[in-house]
Amino acid sequence: MTLKNVITVGIILPLFAFSCGKTPQKTAPVESYQKVSPDFNSDSAYAYVDKQVSFGPRVPNTPEHVACGDYLVSSLKRFGAEVYEQKMTVTTYNGIKLNARNIIGSYGTDKKSRILLFAHWDTRPYSDQDPDPANHHKPLLGANDGASGVGVLLEVARVLQAQSPNIGVDIIFFDAEDYGPPAFDKSEPAGDWWCLGTQYWAKNPHVPNYKAKYGILLDMVGAPNAIFAKELTSKAFANDVVEKVWSTASRLNYSNYFVGRDGSGVTDDHTYVNQLRKIPSIDIIHFDADTNHNFGSYWHTQKDDMSSISKETLKAVGQTVLEVIYKEK
Numbered sequence: 624m625t626l627k628n629v630i631t632v633g634i635i636l637p638l639f640a641f642s643c644g645k646t647p648q649k650t651a652p653v654e655s656y657q658k659v660s661p662d663f664n665s666d667s668a669y670a671y672v673d674k675q676v677s678f679g680p681r682v683p684n685t686p687e688h689v690a691c692g693d694y695l696v697s698s699l700k701r702f703g704a705e706v707y708e709q710k711m712t713v714t715t716y717n718g719i720k721l722n723a724r725n726i727i728g729s730y731g732t733d734k735k736s737r738i739l740l741f742a743h744w745d746t747r748p749y750s751d752q753d754p755d756p757a758n759h760h761k762p763l764l765g766a767n768d769g770a771s772g773v774g775v776l777l778e779v780a781r782v783l784q785a786q787s788p789n790i791g792v793d794i795i796f797f798d799a800e801d802y803g804p805p806a807f808d809k810s811e812p813a814g815d816w817w818c819l820g821t822q823y824w825a826k827n828p829h830v831p832n833y834k835a836k837y838g839i840l841l842d843m844v845g846a847p848n849a850i851f852a853k854e855l856t857s858k859a860f861a862n863d864v865v866e867k868v869w870s871t872a873s874r875l876n877y878s879n880y881f882v883g884r885d886g887s888g889v890t891d892d893h894t895y896v897n898q899l900r901k902i903p904s905i906d907i908i909h910f911d912a913d914t915n916h917n918f919g920s921y922w923h924t925q926k927d928d929m930s931s932i933s934k935e936t937l938k939a940v941g942q943t944v945l946e947v948i949y950k951e952k
Contacts, residue, residue, distance in 0.1 A: 656874040660949040661782050663941035665934040671698075672766060672774035672845060672932055680762035681746045681769070683721040683799055688745065695726050695744060695796055698777055703784035704728030704794070707829040716804045716816040723798040725820050727829050730783045731791035738948060739793050739838035739902060740779065741892060742772025743800030743820070751805035752916065752923035759807055767909070767921060767931040769801065771845030775941045782945060790951045793835065797821045797892050821892040825899035837864045838904030839947070840893040844940040846919050847933035851940075852886030852910040856894055861903035868905065871946050877939040886910035887917045907940060 675681065678691040699706045709725040726744070731737075746765030750758045764770075776794050783792055798820035804811040815822060838861075844851075857865050872881035886908075893904040911919050921927045 658875065658946060660942065660945035661786050663782070663938055663945050664778060665938035665941065667781065668774045668778040668937045668941055669932060669934050670774075671777040672770045672937075673929060675744070675770040675773060676764050676766050676929055680748075680764060681744060682748045682762050683723050683745055683802065684719075691744065692724055692726060692798075695773070695777075699726065699728035699780055699794070702728070702777070702780040704730055704780060705732055709824060709827075709829055711820070711823050713799050713819040713823060715802050715819070716812060716814065717808075719802075721799050721802065721819070723820050723823075725798055725824050725829075726796040728780055728794045729791070730780075730793075731787060734791035736789075736951070737791040737793060737835040738951065739795065739835040739896070739904070740776055740841070740944065741795040741797060741821075741838060741896070742776055742841045743769055743798070743818075743892060744773050744796040745769060745798050745801055745820075747801040747923055749805040749807075750923055750925050751807055753925055755925075758925050759805065761925065763923065763925060764928050765801070766927055766929050767843045767845045767919065768923070768927055771843060771932060771937065772841030775841055775844060775937055775944070778941055779944060779948075783948075788949050788951065790836075790948070792948060793833075795824065797824065800892060815895075817890055818892050818895055821895045822899065825895045828900065833900070835902050836951075837861055838893065838896050838902050839864070839868065839944060840891060840896075840904060840906045840908075841940065841944070842891055842906060843909040843918065843922070844907055845932040845936050846909050846921070847931075847936060849880060849909045849919075849933070849936045850911065851881050851907050852884055854886050854906045854908055854910075855888030856891075856897070857905035858885070859888075860893075860897040861905050864903055864905045868907070868943060868947055871950070872939070872943040875939075875942055875946060877943060880936065880939045881943065
């Protein structure tokens with residue numbers, strides 16, 4: 624059964640307007656928007672975030688990383704996806720060899736028209752933005768920076784199993800995104816040291832010559848009262864997709880999250896999907912103008928725990944993404 628909800632946009636005006644001695648005049652009917660996507664369950668998404676955090680920091684080459692990866696694989700299989708595990712060895716800025724894996728779940732594999740959804744599932748080995756220098760070499764839990772996007776996409780996967788959209792959907796959890804040089808290391812060698820799993824996949828996709836209409840990256844999408852401004856790299860490569868997503872959020876009454884102004888440009892997983900795989904992709908990412916790095920105060924600190932996760936924010940992002948998917952023909 625298809626669930627459809629009607630959302631009224633704007634303030635409901637009275638049917639008749641009265642003024643001094645004049646005949647009541649009919650006002651224009653209020654425009655309403657009919658949601659076509661199934662409901663996004665924010666309680667479920669929150670539980671998926673919490674489950675990831677319960678493993679501890681998910682830094683490559685650790686038992687916690689292996690255990691969480693196994694959980695993600697089993698979850699996608701449980702939600703009916705065709706699952707691919709792309710295992711690789713990547714080299715960090717300081718020469719460490721990481722045993723990494725990208726985890727891919729595909730729906731509607733027979734459909735040529737496809738959308739790519741992605742997030743990173745690893746966590747940073749450094750809390751290099753923590754106000755306490757004693758924490759700089761500690762790994763972080765990454766509730767928002769990593770787990771929030773994955774949690775939303777796990778709930779999307781569960782919905783896709785229950786009700787197939789018109790197009791094919793590929794969900795990728797990229798690994799080794801967050802092992803870039805720390806702020807305290809001033810000897811950074813030249814090279815692209817972030818998003819290592821994404822760079823690998825973009826050059827070696829799980830399906831030969833993989834193509835998608837467009838891609839949507841979810842990064843730090845769980846903070847209370849989060850602001851998602853229009854990220855500049857997204858606008859440069861896929862402005863039409865930015866407008867599609869932001870206008871959909873507006874119709875769903877989520878403009879308080881998806882604000883109609885530009886943010887900054889960031890190097891993120893979508894950068895390499897755009898540049899190397901040539902799939903027009905955007906980044907839904909928390910923007911905070913009150914910090915010197917434009918991310919939340921929790922970013923790359925020991926405070927990136929479940930206190931940085933809001934069910935309301937997960938709902939706004941997840942429902943918007945679902946609506947975009949189910950409106951595609």
